[in-house]
Amino acid sequence: TKVVADTGDFEQIAKYEPMDSTTNPTLILAASKKEEYAKLMDNAIEYGKSHGDTLEEKAENAIDKLLVEFGTEILKIVPGKVSTEVDARLSFDKEAMVSKAIDLMKLYDEAGISKERVYIKLSSTWEGIQAAKELEEKHGIHTNLTLLFSFVQAVACAEANVSLVSPFVGRITDYYKSKTGKDYPPEDDPGLKSVERIYYYYKKHSYDTVIMAASMRNIGQVKQLAGIDNLTLSLSVLDSLLNSHESIEKRLVPEDAKEKGDEKETFIN
Numbered sequence: 001t002k003v004v005a006d007t008g009d010f011e012q013i014a015k016y017e018p019m020d021s022t023t024n025p026t027l028i029l030a031a032s033k034k035e036e037y038a039k040l041m042d043n044a045i046e047y048g049k050s051h052g053d054t055l056e057e058k059a060e061n062a063i064d065k066l067l068v069e070f071g072t073e074i075l076k077i078v079p080g081k082v083s084t085e086v087d088a089r090l091s092f093d094k095e096a097m098v099s100k101a102i103d104l105m106k107l108y109d110e111a112g113i114s115k116e117r118v119y120i121k122l123s124s125t126w127e128g129i130q131a132a133k134e135l136e137e138k139h140g141i142h143t144n145l146t147l148l149f150s151f152v153q154a155v156a157c158a159e160a161n162v163s164l165v166s167p168f169v170g171r172i173t174d175y176y177k178s179k180t181g182k183d184y185p186p187e188d189d190p191g192l193k194s195v196e197r198i199y200y201y202y203k204k205h206s207y208d209t210v211i212m213a214a215s216m217r218n219i220g221q222v223k224q225l226a227g228i229d230n231l232t233l234s235l236s237v238l239d240s241l242l243n244s245h246e247s248i249e250k251r252l253v254p255e256d257a258k259e260k261g262d263e264k265e266t267f268i269n
């Protein structure tokens with residue numbers, strides 16, 4: 001399992017030595033408020049001022065630049081890849097997502113970052129999946145499909161042959177908790193069950209798409225998913241992992257997929 005840091009705070013990342021890092025606009029915004037990163041915010045504002053005709057365009061260009069400035073700094077620390085997310089407000093507009101992804105990759109290119117080191121993160125809406133398919137096939141841009149809560153979304157992403165999916169754990173569990181008022185032990189955690197089902201399905205049918213469990217809340221959940229391709233973890237979960245001396249045994253193995261994986265779904269083609 002590859003451990004990935006889910007944060008925009010690149011100086012913190014160094015402590016944990018993850019291979020990759022994922023970001024989203026909320027994480028970048030939180031990091032950009034820190035005094036030590038004021039320079040990046042200033043650069044982004046300066047860039048915005050001189051790019052775009054209207055105030056709206058300038059603001060949008062400044063935000064894109066901020067996302068890429070943070071991504072570029074992160075890539076000085078991690079050896080692998082960074083995920084940069086397209087604003088979720090564009091989630092139902094395929095063309096807008098494609099063009100935003102291309103703009104972001106252009107900024108990475110100007111910063112000297114190769115395409116191979118970036119995943120553009122898109123929502124797993126139908127439009128997001130179609131945007132990802134086009135970006136991967138026509139533009140050679142790798143995508144990470146996020147906000148993935150259901151098996152159907154995961155099947156559609158695999159069929160579209162996207163590079164990576166981020167099925168969520170914590171938000172599913174939180175939703176069930178809020179509805180039933182119950183606590184869910186790991187063996188009964190609906191968020192974990194959802195990700196396990198996707199894992200076995202992908203392995204049974206040999207999809208190339210990488211599965212990265214996201215929205216992880218604690219070590220208990222990490223243990224249940226040990227063996228999955230990637231796990232992206234917040235700084236607080238990374239911290240508890242670093243300070244825990246328990247050994248973690250692999251639970252998910254592709255060999256079990258034959259028996260545990262669902263039969264091939266035919267509802268999407």
Ligand code: E4P
Binds near residue numbers: 022023024146214216
């Ligand atoms: C990662 O891809 C997601 O941005 C992240 O894991 C979401 O986690 P949250 O549920 O804590 O917001």
